[in-house]
Amino acid sequence: MERIRCEALKSKIMSADEAAALVKPGSVIGVSGFTAVGYPKAVPMAIAKRAENGEDMHVTIIAGGNVGDQLDGSLARSGAMARRYGFQGNKDLRKLVNAGKVQYCDVHVSHSPYLVRNGYFGKIDLAILEVAAIREDGSLISSMAAGMIDVLTEYAEKIIIEVNDTIPLSVEGFHDLFLLKRAPNTQIIPITSAGDRIGTPYAACDPSKVIAVVKTSLQDLNANLKEPDEDMKKIASYIIQFFKDEMKAGRLPDPLPPLQSGVGGVANAVLEGIANSDLENLSVYTEVMQDAVLSLIDSGKVKSASGTALTISPDRREELYANLDKYRGKILIRSQEVTNAPEVIRRLSCIAMNTAIEVDLAGNVNSSHVNGTDIMNGIGGSCDYTRNSGISIFTTLSTAKNGTISCIVPHVGHVDQTEHDTEIIVTEQGLADLRGLSAYERADLLIEKCAHPKFKDELKAYVEKAKASGAGMHAIKVL
């Protein structure tokens, strides 16, 4: 079936270079994509080429979530990017941010669309969007990642569309886009169950705003997930046991509330562990659906999974795309403002499971910085879920850098999640339930359950020193 079905837009079909030539230096550009899926590729690379050829492009890029190297890497290396908002995961961009060469501002996943809508990022000069197809009326069939596509089509002044023929057309119907309106509008997001459909499968798009349509066949550059190892399996087993204990105690209902899971190998391993457990009748309400979500559906444990991106390892992608219909009606791809809406997360009492870089003795979590000074990727949606969930869980290995440093530390180098929001901390050593504990109780339990044995004495010594140092007993601090 044809991918560009809107007559009015057929005349706008051009090469990526021609489209990039329409981009004004200094533009504020919003892009589609999430977790390195569904982001524009050809036009950003062509913009980078202009910078390489000596033009001062200094564009601002607003991304809803992570995007691949063809976008962030190209624009960063070429010097075309002056400013970047939202989660990033590109090594070259990260270097420039940490060197102060690209101005970076980390934004919650639920906030980016809010800020765009309400004009807090200024005028959005341009949206560059990757889609599966353009419908007769100009509306868009999104890629596997909805991200901010609906907000950008509505609020950007101009639009460039990349139509990517590697995206299976069978994705049509998987999306559920619900566009919130600018204040003072007040809308209820009427989701009361992970699988509720509340919107449309298409992003409305006014064809008169579209200045270019580019055909591409470039693949997403998301990475394969690491196979679960013994440590990851241990973490998963502690969480599963915790769920069972909580259900038994009547503090968690059976079946469990919808599961949210962060991004990466550990997060995926936890869900794989759940797929192999005897837990039943589960649902997923999350921002990113990784490989394990397919396992959960295949095992019959999950009937409904909802997220803003279906990010499947390249190794499994071909099989998925060939059999996508198997998941129709079971997977919903929503706009990120809805997947990460505080309203829905709290209402559903979601179980939030995210990964920490390090956790301190008070329970503060660092999700974004290494050495306390260098941004790694950003906070993503971890705060949206952690602070609004029914139960918040953080996982991390107890050590990093080949066991040479402890991930349970006296004080985190950067606070992304405060002690007020974190509840359950899990490492391969064990699980600490910090709910309702005072500061020193939390410290003792974290050391006992989560720290690696070789760092326990050092951490205990810090606690004793803090107690003796005269600081208030509500803060674990050596004066």
Added chain:
Amino acid sequence: MERIRCEALKSKIMSADEAAALVKPGSVIGVSGFTAVGYPKAVPMAIAKRAENGEDMHVTIIAGGNVGDQLDGSLARSGAMARRYGFQGNKDLRKLVNAGKVQYCDVHVSHSPYLVRNGYFGKIDLAILEVAAIREDGSLISSMAAGMIDVLTEYAEKIIIEVNDTIPLSVEGFHDLFLLKRAPNTQIIPITSAGDRIGTPYAACDPSKVIAVVKTSLQDLNANLKEPDEDMKKIASYIIQFFKDEMKAGRLPDPLPPLQSGVGGVANAVLEGIANSDLENLSVYTEVMQDAVLSLIDSGKVKSASGTALTISPDRREELYANLDKYRGKILIRSQEVTNAPEVIRRLSCIAMNTAIEVDLAGNVNSSHVNGTDIMNGIGGSCDYTRNSGISIFTTLSTAKNGTISCIVPHVGHVDQTEHDTEIIVTEQGLADLRGLSAYERADLLIEKCAHPKFKDELKAYVEKAKASGAGMHAIKVL
């Protein structure tokens, strides 16, 4: 009119000492009250007496918000309190918390009812509630503070009621209580405007759970608010100008979204400033309605104000109580889980205005600790509003301790609100709009606009040293 109208409960009327004798040592007790209004007084003092007489009471107190000295002070000084959850503002309790003698866990205002409902604080053995009256069917007419009253009547095993005849009976009808149910229930909170009524004016209460009814005439011990001084007026004027500029730029709608305001003199002064400005057609959706909310209504600027407590200075209380009918239909007193619901705050795009103890160069805010080590009061609902609002504003004077220390600091001693959630910082020196800025841009602007002139050089020197020290440019840190 009679205050105890339920026949079945007339036989339960007894003295505070008799009621306190029914309290088992080690009990987990939830109490009514918020911002030192509507908390039980006589029975806690009688429990304290038991401890003074040598009994080991070691009770746990769960409060939705601040309560007065008859409760926190009595139980703390007598040694009756072993553990305390939620905001506190009592100097004797604070001392014991900082000395490690009372185990304290600070909890978001929106979380306390959630944690009670879902059993995360364990079984609630007892609720002690202050009310204006008990209706024929046992249901309760709350005081001026609804707090957690509805959650406690539903989830506590037993209930002791203090019927306080200093609360005007005309408060009947001011309440709007909407009780959320335990997970897996999923309920929409259908508020789309500050004045929407969605619940009942009474808290349902099963008379068979009530073990004692105590008549009291003890007054709330909330404090008078400081008159706005020149510095507070300056802060208010910067905020008002900001609103006007944002409306002009189309980033804030006219009329403004509902206003939230924190507790205390500065917060009240900002609202008094707004009451005296030319802003019109305002509404208030907040947790605590202080004196200025009456001014806003009296001036005709506010048609609807909603909060969980109407906390009026003792000096103005008598006049208010005599003329309460003037505010009928204009003021709603809601349960705290609704006033602080992320869902409603985000939906209404509330403008959050809270007070900071100190702000750091990255934009992190400390709301709860002095010297980075001693808990002051707690976070209250500041995080609920800051992280879910349309715009978040923090106010603080630029210096503390008679001008000897700067409230703009390189690093806060305790992070309660992260740089990801804070947006606008205001001192008597000026207003810094941090939205969309990178780390060093934020630092420069905060120093320029908000720091006191006498600390500017020192702060600038820190920034230069951090830049030169080799730490990543996304964190302002001297290595």
